[in-house]
Amino acid sequence: MVKITDVARHAGVSPSTVSYAISGKRPISDETRRRVEASIRALGYRPHAGARALASSKSNVLALVVPLRAGIHVPVVMQFAVSVVTTARRHDHDVLLLTQEEGEEGLRRVADTALVDALIVMDVQLHDPRLPLLRSLDRPSVMIGFPAAPSGLTCIDLDFKAAGEACVEHLAGLGHRVVALVGSPPEVYVRQTAFAQRVVQGFTAAADRHRLSSAVRPCEASPAAARAVAEQLLSEQPALTGVVVHNEAILEPLTDAFEQLGLRVPGDLSITAICPDELAESLRVPVTSIALPSAEVGSRAVELLMRKLDGKGVPEATLLAPRMTERGSTGRRAAS
Amino acid sequence: MVKITDVARHAGVSPSTVSYAISGKRPISDETRRRVEASIRALGYRPHAGARALASSKSNVLALVVPLRAGIHVPVVMQFAVSVVTTARRHDHDVLLLTQEEGEEGLRRVADTALVDALIVMDVQLHDPRLPLLRSLDRPSVMIGFPAAPSGLTCIDLDFKAAGEACVEHLAGLGHRVVALVGSPPEVYVRQTAFAQRVVQGFTAAADRHRLSSAVRPCEASPAAARAVAEQLLSEQPALTGVVVHNEAILEPLTDAFEQLGLRVPGDLSITAICPDELAESLRVPVTSIALPSAEVGSRAVELLMRKLDGKGVPEATLLAPRMTERGSTGRRAAS
DNA sequence: TTCAGCCGTCGAAGCGCTTCGACGTCCCGC
DNA sequence: GCGGGACGTCGAAGCGCTTCGACGGCTGAA
Numbered sequence: 001m002v003k004i005t006d007v008a009r010h011a012g013v014s015p016s017t018v019s020y021a022i023s024g025k026r027p028i029s030d031e032t033r034r035r036v037e038a039s040i041r042a043l044g045y046r047p048h049a050g051a052r053a054l055a056s057s058k059s060n061v062l063a064l065v066v067p068l069r070a071g072i073h074v075p076v077v078m079q080f081a082v083s084v085v086t087t088a089r090r091h092d093h094d095v096l097l098l099t100q101e102e103g104e105e106g107l108r109r110v111a112d113t114a115l116v117d118a119l120i121v122m123d124v125q126l127h128d129p130r131l132p133l134l135r136s137l138d139r140p141s142v143m144i145g146f147p148a149a150p151s152g153l154t155c156i157d158l159d160f161k162a163a164g165e166a167c168v169e170h171l172a173g174l175g176h177r178v179v180a181l182v183g184s185p186p187e188v189y190v191r192q193t194a195f196a197q198r199v200v201q202g203f204t205a206a207a208d209r210h211r212l213s214s215a216v217r218p219c220e221a222s223p224a225a226a227r228a229v230a231e232q233l234l235s236e237q238p239a240l241t242g243v244v245v246h247n248e249a250i251l252e253p254l255t256d257a258f259e260q261l262g263l264r265v266p267g268d269l270s271i272t273a274i275c276p277d278e279l280a281e282s283l284r285v286p287v288t289s290i291a292l293p294s295a296e297v298g299s300r301a302v303e304l305l306m307r308k309l310d311g312k313g314v315p316e317a318t319l320l321a322p323r324m325t326e327r328g329s330t331g332r333r334a335a336s
Numbered sequence: 337m338v339k340i341t342d343v344a345r346h347a348g349v350s351p352s353t354v355s356y357a358i359s360g361k362r363p364i365s366d367e368t369r370r371r372v373e374a375s376i377r378a379l380g381y382r383p384h385a386g387a388r389a390l391a392s393s394k395s396n397v398l399a400l401v402v403p404l405r406a407g408i409h410v411p412v413v414m415q416f417a418v419s420v421v422t423t424a425r426r427h428d429h430d431v432l433l434l435t436q437e438e439g440e441e442g443l444r445r446v447a448d449t450a451l452v453d454a455l456i457v458m459d460v461q462l463h464d465p466r467l468p469l470l471r472s473l474d475r476p477s478v479m480i481g482f483p484a485a486p487s488g489l490t491c492i493d494l495d496f497k498a499a500g501e502a503c504v505e506h507l508a509g510l511g512h513r514v515v516a517l518v519g520s521p522p523e524v525y526v527r528q529t530a531f532a533q534r535v536v537q538g539f540t541a542a543a544d545r546h547r548l549s550s551a552v553r554p555c556e557a558s559p560a561a562a563r564a565v566a567e568q569l570l571s572e573q574p575a576l577t578g579v580v581v582h583n584e585a586i587l588e589p590l591t592d593a594f595e596q597l598g599l600r601v602p603g604d605l606s607i608t609a610i611c612p613d614e615l616a617e618s619l620r621v622p623v624t625s626i627a628l629p630s631a632e633v634g635s636r637a638v639e640l641l642m643r644k645l646d647g648k649g650v651p652e653a654t655l656l657a658p659r660m661t662e663r664g665s666t667g668r669r670a671a672s
Numbered sequence: 673t674t675c676a677g678c679c680g681t682c683g684a685a686g687c688g689c690t691t692c693g694a695c696g697t698c699c700c701g702c
Numbered sequence: 703g704c705g706g707g708a709c710g711t712c713g714a715a716g717c718g719c720t721t722c723g724a725c726g727g728c729t730g731a732a
Contacts, residue, residue, distance in 0.1 A: 015720095056720055078414050089438065363708090387690090390719080
């Protein structure tokens with residue numbers, strides 16, 4: 001293994017000069033820097049990560065905690081993870097992968113052993129048990145999602161309330177007067193995942209504002225459940241013409257169900273969703289949707305962490321504005 | 337930060353004794369060990385990962401390189417990654433996540449800086465450019481998939497050839513005489529990913545052995561392509577009664593296409609697939625399939641690495657025997 | 673001309689841990 | 703009763719890097 005002293009000898013300087021030439025933390029003459037760089041290349045020198053971490057108390061590694069519970073849309077997680085890795089690399093950091101399963105002990109472990117400099121935690125719940133832990137750690141963290149009491153922490157996510165509102169606004173703007181929200185499976189609400197409830201809030205607020213008749217239904221992630229919800233909605237709200245779907249798994253089956261019940265999309269029924277763009281595009285009837293910007297959330301999360309590591313301040317809450325793409329599943333309400 | 341000297345003082349022993357008490361690399365009296373453990377708990381001591389890595393030249397971190405190109409089934413990758421992390425933790429290791437994008441340079445970097453002790457590389461191609469690199473690294477690696485020339489390396493994967501054979505055996509056993517394989521998108525074959533071709537080999541060999549009439553068709557990952565393939569197959573092989581599908585994305589659309597062409601599954605047509613169990617189960621017509629054992633591959637890969645890190649020998653090739661689950665998409669050929 | 677001060681570099685002191693050799697003690701076999 | 707191991711512990715020497723203080727030489731202001 002070639003070490004810094006080898007480079008120093010080869011370049012005719014001291015090891016500390018090599019270190020400064022690499023880090024730029026002290027001025028080094030161009031001449032010397034060039035010699036050092038040449039030696040580094042010539043010898044194929046790579047600083048030893050452990051030694052560096054020990055001496056500088058910086059590992060240049062980020063922890064990423066991914067959820068693995070059922071009901072989570074896997075491609076979104078993956079996209080997010082890839083985005084985190086890519087952005088982290090751009091900032092000269094690597095990413096350590098942890099699973100939810102490791103729990104609080106896992107977070108404490110990687111933080112306390114100084115394996116990582118900072119943490120990113122996905123799938124945060126309203127009353128997440130990891131909150132106090134994250135507050136007590138001596139290293140910065142960013143949470144994806146909003147807990148009930150985020151003070152002292154840094155959170156980022158799509159503005160799900162605004163997303164719910166935007167869907168309703170869109171439908172209202174097209175003349176729809178009776179709308180429904182088909183949401184996540186009941187357990188998601190029970191578990192009190194914040195984002196699901198925020199969509200409901202936004203949906204309801206906007207519907208009230210526009211004096212729309214509205215309903216909200218959770219829905220299991222099965223075609224059968226989707227069909228049941230469709231039937232139930234139509235029997236309770238025969239005049240229903242606008243639906244907002246916030247549940248990846250049933251987007252397609254629900255659309256099918258409505259069509260089998262005699263409603264054409266978008267002729268008789270407008271459907272809009274909150275889901276990843278790829279999903280919205282890939283359906284038989286491409287659906288007007290608000291994107292789940294997982295890649296953007298990932299890179300923004302890393303950027304927030306980098307600022308924190310640099311000792312700069314960051315906002316406690318970062319809400320990404322919803323972005324709607326029309327795809328033909330929504331249309332003006334037919335004159336009745 | 338509490339360090340080993342603090343623990344030593346608190347327990348009334350020397351730092352080296354604490355180290356040996358933790359690692360067990362030298363005999364320590366029960367009495368002393370207990371005192372040390374008590375002190376560790378009392379002080380909340382956590383060994384500094386960097387210091388440990390520097391002194392022992394072991395980071396206890398594994399690198400996992402995940403693919404991100406299109407056409408790969410994301411849930412499989414995710415399941416694999418989770419399995420790797422879980423198994424690694426069981427062996428007291430963590431996992432550093434790298435993307436394919438980082439390329440060879442990324443592999444070299446994490447290996448040469450001693451950030452990781454060993455590497456797991458997914459989605460290996462027949463003539464993967466990373467092969468020579470992996471051979472030259474001073475740390476062990478395991479590849480998921482088989483390149484053309486795996487000598488000197490360690491590979492593991494489902495035995496895709498046997499999987500292709502098993503599908504045909506199953507169909508032949510049910511009396512089917514005319515079969516077809518609908519495979520991955522053409523680019524997968526062009527890229528020469530080994531597993532796709534192995535399925536073809538197995539399929540063809542078994543079909544020949546049983547003197548079946550057979551055909552092989554690549555297929556793009558779109559419903560339209562699936563429909564086209566279905567039509568083409570039926571026009572060329574009107575007597576077709578058995579199909580093997582090795583392409584997650586089109587499993588459902590292809591089934592639909594056949595049914596729309598007037599064939600009932602499994603009444604008129606038996607379908608069997610090579611795909612993840614969850615996918616096979618979740619279809620409208622649950623399909624008899626050979627599982628893609630991503631979780632098992634992941635944990636086995638880690639176990640192989642651990643053996644290598646322990647200096648024990650491992651086989652160059654590990655082929656996981658295919659496991660078929662009947663689910664009702666296959667049946668005895670109707671008497672004609 | 674002098675001296676303050678900056679620039680560029682060096683040497684040395686750790687960072688917190690593991691590991692090697694050494695050493696005293698105790699037990700067992702002869 | 704004595705020598706030789708095994709056992710249990712200690713001290714010290716690093717692992718390879720960063721960083722702090724120091725220092726010589728040079729510039730520019732006085």
